Amino acid sequence: MSSDFALQQEQQSLPLGFVRGEPVFERPDDLYIPPEALELMLEAFSGPMDLLLYLIRRQKMDILDLPILPITKQYMEYVELMRELKLELAADYLVMAAMLAEIKSRLLLPKPPSAEEEEADPRAELIRRLQAYEVVREGAHQLDQQPQQERDFFPAHADTNAHELAVQEPPPVSVAELSLALARVMQLVKAQRHHQVKREALSTRERMSQILERLSEAPQVDFVQLFNVTEGKAGVVVSFLAILELNKEGLIRIVQAEAYSVLYVSRQAEAVEQGI
Amino acid sequence: MISDTQLKQLVEAAIFAAEEPVTLDQLLGGVLSQFSLNKPRVRQVLDQLQEDYRERGVQLVEVASGFRFQTRADLGPALVHMWPERTPKYSAALLETLALIAWQQPTTRGEIEAIRGVSVSTQIMRTLQERGWVKVVGHKEVPGRPALFATTKEFLDYFSLQSVADLPALVEPTEPDTRERDTNEV
Numbered sequence: 001m002s003s004d005f006a007l008q009q010e011q012q013s014l015p016l017g018f019v020r021g022e023p024v025f026e027r028p029d030d031l032y033i034p035p036e037a038l039e040l041m042l043e044a045f046s047g048p049m050d051l052l053l054y055l056i057r058r059q060k061m062d063i064l065d066l067p068i069l070p071i072t073k074q075y076m077e078y079v080e081l082m083r084e085l086k087l088e089l090a091a092d093y094l095v096m097a098a099m100l101a102e103i104k105s106r107l108l109l110p111k112p113p114s115a116e117e118e119e120a121d122p123r124a125e126l127i128r129r130l131q132a133y134e135v136v137r138e139g140a141h142q143l144d145q146q147p148q149q150e151r152d153f154f155p156a157h158a159d160t161n162a163h164e165l166a167v168q169e170p171p172p173v174s175v176a177e178l179s180l181a182l183a184r185v186m187q188l189v190k191a192q193r194h195h196q197v198k199r200e201a202l203s204t205r206e207r208m209s210q211i212l213e214r215l216s217e218a219p220q221v222d223f224v225q226l227f228n229v230t231e232g233k234a235g236v237v238v239s240f241l242a243i244l245e246l247n248k249e250g251l252i253r254i255v256q257a258e259a260y261s262v263l264y265v266s267r268q269a270e271a272v273e274q275g276i
Numbered sequence: 277m278i279s280d281t282q283l284k285q286l287v288e289a290a291i292f293a294a295e296e297p298v299t300l301d302q303l304l305g306g307v308l309s310q311f312s313l314n315k316p317r318v319r320q321v322l323d324q325l326q327e328d329y330r331e332r333g334v335q336l337v338e339v340a341s342g343f344r345f346q347t348r349a350d351l352g353p354a355l356v357h358m359w360p361e362r363t364p365k366y367s368a369a370l371l372e373t374l375a376l377i378a379w380q381q382p383t384t385r386g387e388i389e390a391i392r393g394v395s396v397s398t399q400i401m402r403t404l405q406e407r408g409w410v411k412v413v414g415h416k417e418v419p420g421r422p423a424l425f426a427t428t429k430e431f432l433d434y435f436s437l438q439s440v441a442d443l444p445a446l447v448e449p450t451e452p453d454t455r456e457r458d459t460n461e462v
Contacts, residue, residue, distance in 0.1 A: 044368075046367075046368040046369045046372055046392070046394070047369070047392055047393050047394035048393045048394065049391075049392060049393035049394075050368075052393075091395075092393060092394040092395060095393075129390070129391060129393070132391045133391055133392065133393065135379065135445055135446065136372050136375050136376045136379065136391060136392065137372060137375075138445035139372075139375030139376070139378065139443050139445040139446040140368065140371035140374070140375040141371075141445075142375075142443045142444065143371050143374065143375050143378075143435060143443060144366075144371055146435040146436055146437060146442075146443075147349035147352070147435070147436040148352075148434065148435055148436075149346075149433070149434045149435075149436075150356075150359075150364055151352055151356065151364065151365075152349040152350075152352030152353075153346040153348065153349050153351075153352055153436070154346060154347045155344055155345070155346050156292070156334045156345040156346055156347060157292060157293070157294075157295070157345075158289070158292035158293055159293075160289070160292075160293040
């Protein structure tokens, strides 16, 4: 399997394939690395902590006895090499170099006899960070070993026709709901009231037909859409009566997905066809 | 009443048909609600199903969001050829950032940078959030109110984990002082 092979290669090119201090593969002991190889190696380091950890491990040292002098020397040699190669050096690497240099000089300076006991080991902070970083790196390694979706496994699904059988029975609409819906329409009318010029004779039955006609165009219509607010209060009342009458005669159906939501009106025939 | 065979078939079908992982409680409250069943009985059925599928190309696994069927992990390298365009490969930097958030969560960008020793790439944080693995769960009450990041169930599901504790390296407790301060704020 070619991708399996590629994965192995990828793992080998990682310079820090260590398990609890044991290197997974050999590295040259001396510092000299051909420039091209160094470039590749530096690509593989995820940051200065990674490089530092690699240097410590290469010396087979414990983080706790951080050998600051040789490590600083080696670290600086790497940084110098990177400069010679004109690699765009991330500022983070220089920050670490400065930190190492500071610790080194503090270790070299003679301590005033009085302050000797209070002064903490200047390496302590770096050791703490190295330990934390080591946990993270190991965590990332374990994460990478986990079966990973889209790489190692794919969720499996089976198709089902069950949803075709699922019948959704809308809850019955109460009279209170109906009057609330009417009140909302009436509010719309209020805003239009002054436009009313003359009173028209309105027929409830005619309105019933109009509504049915309207409902034959669309299977389901929003309750509010069945009213023409420009007709004023009287028109709304007629429409409402028409709807109630149609409902009573079993020609239409008023449904609602849940309490206080939008009311929908549909033709009874349509409702039967759809299996609502 | 439902026979053992029917129950097993129903549980198997429900998990297969579901779009997302299904929890035991969801099974009990959903497809199994009409048969007064208790948790141990359904748990037993799930165990049996897992056993039945052990040697198959598809397996029943429990992840953070519940149970789901998925292909065997060792078939991955061959199966990826079915979708040549999408074989995600995540960089060491991204995995480290993700592991760090999982370990120290809820945590800020600054805290991530302090431990990794490098500035956190915006691209990585964006990828992690786009994939739904990391989300902002609050803001730390310090100057600048930096966002506090945490990992999600989607992250656990993607890496076949039930909890962060499944990664042994990250089980070690964090320093109590920072931990306490952080959790109080969320």
